[in-house]
Amino acid sequence: MSVLVSLDPSLRDSVNLQSHQNISRCYDCDKCTAGCPVAYAMEYGPHRILQMVRFGMKETALASRDIWLCAGCETCGTRCPNDVDIAHVMDALRQMAVREDIRNPANDIANFHRVYVMLIKLFGRMHEASLMGALKLLTRDFVSDMDAGVKLVAKGKIPILPERIKGAGEVRRVLKGP
Amino acid sequence: MKFAYYPGCSLHATGLEFDQSTRAVFHALGVQLDELDDWNCCGASSGHSLDALAAVALPARNIALAQEMNLDVLAPCAACFNRLKVAEHAIKTDPAQRNKIEDAVGFAYAGTTQIRNPIDVIVNEIGLPQVRAMVKRPLDDLRAVSYYGCLLVRPPEIVQFDDPEHPRLMDQLLAALGATPVDWAYATVCCGGSLSLTRAKIVNKLVDDIAAHAREVGAQTIVTACPLCQINLEMRQTSAAKMPIVYFTELMGLAFGLQASARWWSKHLVDPRAVVSKYATA
Structure with a gap:
């Protein structure tokens, strides 16, 4: 240091x-x-x-x-x-x-949070399938956790379609800050 | 007794069996759960990581919806419960934050809606005598460790749940079901759930430590109250023999003899049936 x-x-x-x-x-x-x-x-x-x-x-x-x-x-x-x-x-x-857009070796974690919040802006709720998909694109890691992901989809625990709430506009207003 | 039920995103997805078992158990206990209409995500760890207002205003919108229903909120997910309590605390203790939150959400906080967690309601409201009376198939000889995790018990002045270092509520509940709650040192040690998708290797160590200690004290299963802990503990164990991770509500349904419980076990990534099947009622 x-x-x-x-x-x-x-x-x-x-x-x-x-x-x-x-x-x-x-x-x-x-x-x-x-x-x-x-x-x-x-x-x-x-x-x-x-x-x-x-x-x-x-x-x-x-x-x-x-x-x-x-x-x-x-x-x-x-x-x-x-x-x-x-x-x-x-x-x-x-x-x-x-x-302040500071460079950080763990910026991928910051990006994970950005994607998460972006999905809440879109739907008002989290959509795991979109989150996982976006994460794969961001990290270009298409192998990790694929077996667990496939199992979760088969068990009905990762819905393919997102749930979009009526109040998504209200949620966007709450999130319009930074 | 009636609550505005706030499942949160996990209980509609990876925590499906937590949702189903919570509804089934509360129905059996004669408590009505009305799902909060048009509820939104509480923001989880991402909301408060990026945006100070979203951190409290996102959960506050759900408090506003429950206030309209004139009901207390029942939040099974420990993370949602925590975020709702943090928002409630900010509104109650900080007038400047309260103004910002009320403006962002467009409501006036009346203070009529309490935020409750199922364990608190079951032990402190419904009471263990009634739980004992409901047990049809006691979970005799089931050695289980209660895993409270972080967000249910911390920060204690905000969540006001139980002793943050040595919580007992879940252990008392397990004992009421006839199981043997085993003391262990990892009841409130973090599993790293918020890093599960971004730093799997770091999380592997945390989860393996928890599972190893559960095994060391002779537990057959780890009992959890959080859907993020549950899937993280199932997914990130690296040993060949994996410790089953079940929700306290699933064990309640099992001990109550609820037929629906048979459908929950196949939802798990680590199949708990070797441990729980012998308690199933025909």
Whole structure:
């Protein structure tokens, strides 16, 4: 990690505002990272991402795969002795990274979420067959999970046609934000 | 007793047997479920990953629909339940967010609609004595671990479900069915469901750890209350002998002697019949 990155002193405040948290309360006990189920696959782990936000290391934090690897399980926030909901902080960082179109090695996960939200815009509900299809096109991986997919279709658990709700327009209005 | 039933997208697709068993069990318990008309997706993990307003306004539209029906919401999917509770919490505790949500959805929150999960309703409302009275075929000798996962129990101040580190509600329910709930350390450990389609290798390890520990404590099945955990635990196990993953509602239907239960087991990717068939009533 380079120390000579440009620092953004407003980062902490904007993340606090967006996540409805006060990360200045963090005293680096690392309990969040100790209990994080995906920390083993992360670059830094949740407590270091929090440190970066406090120090204003915006580029490093937003470009780390860790913000997209967070599974949103809320173990960290539940155990935090200072009541920081770190999963909400991760959400705020993701939203910021998407708004600012930051390059990230885990951008495929961001794209998965984009497709997911796009399908909700179209139908008002999720349609797994479209989601899987779009994911295959995006990743160009046409082999993974095909056997499970075929089984699920045969069991009637992945409907071929989407359910489209009458209020899809209302849902689009809710989603018109970023 | 009557609820606005919010199945959510999973229960209309990969969680089909959760939908069918929930409806069957509540019918048997004399509870009416009226499906929320024109309900929308709660946004799941993608909504809150990308958009702070969508994260709460998408679920809030469903609260608005239930409010019109003047009913409490019954949300079996742990992820939907969680998102509805997060939206409700934002409306109740943050006036600025409440204004934004009410504007986006076009409704005025009245506070008359509660968000309920089936386990909470069954244990705290209907009560275990009535569950025990309904049991026709006790699940004797069935060693099962309750898998609560994440979203049902966390964040505790928002979902207000049970103790977040040591929940007991599902274990009490399983005991009422005559099964033997076994203590284990993975009841609330994340299975990585939200990464299942994007980081299968990471998730394989999480799921294998959970299944291995269930096996270690001598469980024959993992009992879940979440359709995302259920399919993730079935799909991402890598060992040759796979642990069956069943919904608590399926075990209730089985113990109640409901004939419909025979149709649920074939929907699974890991066939649980070796474990459950002996309890089927003719």
